[in-house]
Amino acid sequence: MKKPLAEFIGTFTLVLFGCGSAVIAGADIGLTGISFAFGLALIGMAYGIGGVSGCHINPAVTLGVVASGRMSAGEAIPYMVAQVLGAIAAAVVLLVIASGKAGYDVASMGLGQNGWGAGYLGEYTMAAAFIFEVVATFLFVVVILGATGAGAPTAMAGLAIGLTLVVIHLVGINVTGVSVNPARSIGPALFAGAHALSQLWLFILAPIIGGVAAGLLFKSGLLDADAE
Template identity: 55%
Template sequence: MTAVQKSLAEFLGTFWLVFGGCGSAVIAAGFPDVGIGLLGVALAFGLTVLTMAYAIGHISGCHLNPAVTIGLWAGGRFPAKEIPVYIAAQVLGAIAAAVVLYLIASGNPDYDLAINGLAANGVGDKSPGGYAIGAGIAIEILLTFFFLMIILGATDGRAPAGFAPLAIGLGLTLIHLISIPVTNTSVNPARSTGPALIEGGIALSQLWIFWIAPIIGAILAGIVYKVIGGGGQDIIGTEG
């Protein structure tokens, strides 16, 4: 696949992740009587990755996440020269999704960006459960580490064929079930960037946390998987 094809796939895939995941939180989570709640939002994020893995995994590898791209590089599964293009496409897709989500949410007269937000990530006063910055950083590093371990293992050529998207999607669902109360769950710098740019304020001032912590966790996972798994061979196109 060409660089343009892979970039477009990453743009669309990341758009779907942010629009589907954050959209479920902004539009459907608190809907009167039939709101999907935390469980529904967690499942929505997992489903976005699962569906896109089948849709574009064979085109770009379906990273949808700068931390995943960097973690795969650290694990010896992705070329460094393609990292900037992938990250740019992911961030632009996330921003576009946040803009579209805001436009749609604004169609409800009761919606207020300052009050309802766009499911941005945060700690302290911005944390859904009031968790401090140290707890937020720790959980983002830890959960991104395990997310990358799942990805690296599930896409290893020695793993059962055809099940990688299920493992990765369900892994992301579990991650959200654990950490939505702590940080609103990032493990993805692009996913954090789109909503933060639209919300501004605290979300934007804390954005650095959701770049640094996930990338640290991802790099650690790439290194650890090379040690315990011997690198492995990709089976869903993370090499493009």
């Protein structure tokens, strides 16, 4: 149970502090601050639980690791269950905290959920949202698999991965709020209302496609330093 517990705690931390930065402090820190909140939360967890579970804290990453051949499907299932449960638990805690402020209303003010279209941040189209999430997740998982592979300077892996997440958020917050992580999207959407739930499919499907594609690229040997 050590690895699923680590994944639960890691995903809980990412969602609480990442989404929390948007919900509680977004007006003060802006998009740059929110971007760094997600990245720094990931860096902290990478060094905190990386030695236990590898700090996937993201079903798309776990499926990418499976596709790369570094993990079995049986090992992945407890990881992904723990990740989703951690995200849901974080969303509950965030909702309780945010509700402690007079005037907060989750229906109108949200819970850091992802989205697209009219009324959502930059009002990008569904096609733009889908393409961004696939490509951003693909690149994110490429960095993760490369930074944690044989021959890589693993002591720097957490920093490289976390800073990549910062850059992804700097570019993509206005497009989708940035998911690249189905668990991160599921947690807030469950409490943010019917519209968020109706768009949730994209933030499950697109990151999975991107993550698996990155894993298959490493499995092919084209980017794997161990491959002949």
